[in-house]
Amino acid sequence: MSTPTPTKNVVVLGGGGAGVAVALALSKKLNHTRYNLILVDMRPHMVWLPAGARMVVTHDEAFTDTAVFPYDKVFPLGRGTFKLGKVVTINEAEDQRGGELEFENGETLGYEVLAVCAGSHWPGPLNFPSSRDQLDRFVGEWGTKFKEAKDILLVGAGAVGLELSGELRDRYPTKQITIVHSQTLVLNQTYPVKFREMVGKLFEARNIEFVLNDVVETFPNSDSGEVGLKSGRKLQADLIVRTSGPRPNTEFLASSLGEDILNEEKFVHVSPQLQVVNHPSVFAAGDIVEWEEEKQFGKAAGQAVIVADNIMSYLAGKPLKKRYTGWPEIIILTNGKSSGAAYLPMLWGLVLGPLFARMIKSKSLFLGSVRSRMGR
Missing domain, CATH: 3.50.50.60 (FAD/NAD(P)-binding domain)
Structure with a gap:
């Protein structure tokens, strides 16, 4: 035998x-x-990070439940196990x-x-803790910070900073929101100038203020107070949030x-x-x-x-034949639930606006497809 x-x-x-x-x-x-x-x-669960900004701004437990996925059902038919x-x-x-x-x-x-x-x-509001209890407290604490602050300063106008500012504007139409960014346009040079210019205008139209081509060099000891910029300018804020990469x-x-x-x-x-x-x-x-x-x-x-x-x-002891050669630089950027912009690097480079972004990402944040993938 x-x-x-x-x-x-x-x-x-x-x-x-x-x-x-x-x-x-x-x-x-x-x-x-x-x-x-x-x-x-x-962690005993996956946090869907594209929903993170909306989670911490709305601090809505029902929404958080839709964006946090336990691993207990991830393997269909038991073809794998999860270890915490x-x-x-x-x-x-x-x-x-x-x-x-x-x-x-x-x-x-x-x-x-x-x-x-x-x-x-x-960094900052996307640095979610490990346990669900800690995560819920974290989301609530950030939600309270955003609610109580009248003047919010974000440091970094990449995708995280921009999407966070859009969620904040949805929730708080009158708060002062300022973003400091080191480049002359939002995002970075991965994307064409025409797209970056359009994105900046979409956010400016919602009264998001940008301080471009400048860098925060000094921070206060807490998350409120005065920051010093490389240009010599000083900015005051009730809440300072680092939204760099x-x-x-x-x-x-x-x-x-x-x-x-x-x-x-x-x-x-x-x-x-x-x-x-x-x-x-x-x-x-x-x-x-x-x-x-x-x-x-x-x-x-x-x-x-x-x-x-x-x-x-x-x-199997065979040669490794599959090679990664990179992926097209596609971006779909939310600006709250109803707006946004997208860049698709096909043909001459497609720049698409709020209607496309809302239909594809801004409203749903892909949560339905992620839920299915996680076996929920």
Whole structure:
């Protein structure tokens, strides 16, 4: 009588958009008699970040419920399991064929292959805590801050700052809202001038004030008071909110696998196959990946397909044939529930306004499709 082949673990670390996409793709491909598929995250739920600004501004518990998705139903037909815990160390095997994850509580979990989708650390109101109770308190605290402030200053007119200002204007038609931005136009040079100009005008039409081509150099000790700009100008605000971009969650990777896996901006060096350079049993997707493009869910979903296919090839001992070559720079920007703008890099570059943005994103924030993906 033959001895059954022991099952091995395929682990996806991080349950954000990239991690869930990788896990779901693998759940359809893996031989589940040979491999255990395990999704690991430090939270018991995924917070849908495109809904984050609306969550903290409205501080409506019913809306928050629609944007927070527990992981308990993410795997259809039981083709995978979820493990709650914070990973602090990756202990790679000497031959780099697999390894072991070490958790904050001392537990360990072996892996045959690992997909790291650790996401980003967001500043300010999008820095959601881990537990649902803490998250609800956090949302309520930010909602109270926004409600009580008469003069709100946002630092950064990227997508986060702009979308937050739109939600604030929906909720509070008369508050003073100012955004300081380091460039001469909103957003960044990824997008064409004509689109950036249109976006700025759409927000200005809602009485959002911009201070462009200037940088905040000094902040007060609290989240209210006076900020000093590089130009020498001083601005006063009841509430100061940093809405600059996030930073990748990669500190534990450097301490585990070596500083040389990260570039200067702390993104992970990967091959076109999205395999971590010099670590053959570790793959990466999403915000942490070193790739010259904006970090967006659409790109993470595209990377997830590549990672899942190449993991299957790796497990079969075959060459990794799927290559990531980048993704078009599409943006759909909300301006509250009823307005926004979009840029689609097709033909001569399509610049679309409020009607398109409202129909595609501003009203729903894609929550219906995410709910379905999460098995709700």
